[in-house]
Amino acid sequence: MIIVADSGATKTDWRIIEKDGDIHSFETIGLSPYFNTESDFLSALTHNFPTGLNPNSVKSVFFYGSGCGVQERGETVANYLQIFFSNAKVSAQSDALGAARALFGNQSGIVVILGTGSNITYYNGSSLEIKTPSLGYALGDEGSGAYMGRLLLRSLLYGYLPKELSEKLAESYNIQISHILNMTYTSPRPSAYLASFVPFLVENINHPSIQSIVDESLEMMCKYHLKVFSNISGLQVGVIGSVGCLFAERLNLIAEREGFHVSKYLRYPIEQLVKYHS
Template sequence: MDNTPLNPAALNLPALNPAALNLPALPARFVGLDIGGSKTRGIVWSEGVITSDFSVGSTNVQNVTPETAAENMGTLFARLDVSEASQVYAGAGGVDTDDDAAALRSLISPFVPGAHVSVVHDTRLLLAAGGTTTGVAVIAGTGSAAWGMNQVCQEARAGGWGYLLGDEGSGYWLGREAVRYSLERMDSGKPVDELTAALLKYCQLQEPGELIAHFHQGTTRRYWAAASPVIFGAAENGHAHASALVDQAAKDLAAMAAKVASQLNISGPIVLGSGMGSNVPALQEAFISHLAGLGYSDVQILKQDPIFGIPLLVATQAHATQG
């Protein structure tokens, strides 16, 4: 449990002052959840102080079985002090329809009887964690997506189709493309190079040909997304194809951001975050460069967990309800 006071300045975020933003005061006690593909983090805010902070495995029924999701959710709420919490605000990947949101609400509600439960796509958390309720949020993690809102509350999104249909620029995409590169070299009779050797080491395999069965049998998208440091490491060492993959990932992410910004007729801010987006300088630099080429210069890199955007979203929701 973390009893650290909520200090936006220490988090490198704009100070959250509901009064200055013409928003109502925050509830006395509320719960924030960030439900990702590999983990779920929960935080309880009480009178502006974080009184519980705990993480478990994924509770997203699109990524794990309903039984696993329920078990993990039970473990999480057993560690969070949610007594007297009036609201739960959750951001989750893959929440594209009302049915998606309803499925997660039904999973959460039994653990917080009487509390109002809101479920939104996790890109909203990312944008709010950047200190704004308008602009474009870009997720670059296991998957990828862009979402935005303008000053008149119009919304738009791009990507987020999932790994079978898209997720260009994501960790999974990078891992898969490294496999394809290695197999193409094998088919052409070329020797194992630095990128393929590093990939084989990650997979604990001996030969490129073993990648085919390994990819199709028993590995997950999170497994291949976790291989992305292999590509970033090779790129940092000057591997031409790895560098090209990193640049292409950034280009695809920038294109998604620009598509959303164009639909909303806004110039920014564009906030890049999630695992890769917040932590890989080479991807960040290329992303900023490609957006500049598209005419967008108001770009920021999120350095904190998206869950810290939840207080702003809760205050904004209260304002909309009262209005």
């Protein structure tokens, strides 16, 4: 058996590929070397691994997750997984490499990850060549759900969001400034909190103020990341992640204006990663 896993901020998608080609699926919480311990990994697997299947029969594990691109962090995750899959050869690599393989296989292209966070890099068909660092929600994440949520809340709290939108926002969210500041600065996963406003942005995307927020986020992503590749002609651009797919229409317009054409959109990488490793 082969295991393929793609881990994001909120959940991990797992696929078990049997020798006869049968595929089993299960989910766990998002698993990160920065936020989760060995106990978290083992508990998630123990409680969710399908009954009737033996983890000792797994021969290979391919795990892709945020934070695993740093060698020591990837090795930490691999060690955690090795405990549960004791007979397997375990590989833990970055979610960016997983996205690249899902989008392009063994071909080259620019990989644009737009989900809760963001990451943009060049894939040469076998490895990643990072052009700009991924700085996280506090300093970067341009184009991401967290960045868009931050722009929305800033507009709200500074009094620039139109009254009808503020009232509508209050129907579904706690918009007290004390709550917003607490969630942004003291909650365990502030980026996930900020990205939780994406459904509101999607619902109201035709409002000029919301469109301006979404466009500003995507424009900053192009300015600081995509333009790094403007001197390389003929590169494919692939977008992966829920936020990129939800705002594909706006992204297409902005990317084309900057001289780029997005050729592929993929919401979730897991099925393409199964094909890559099968």
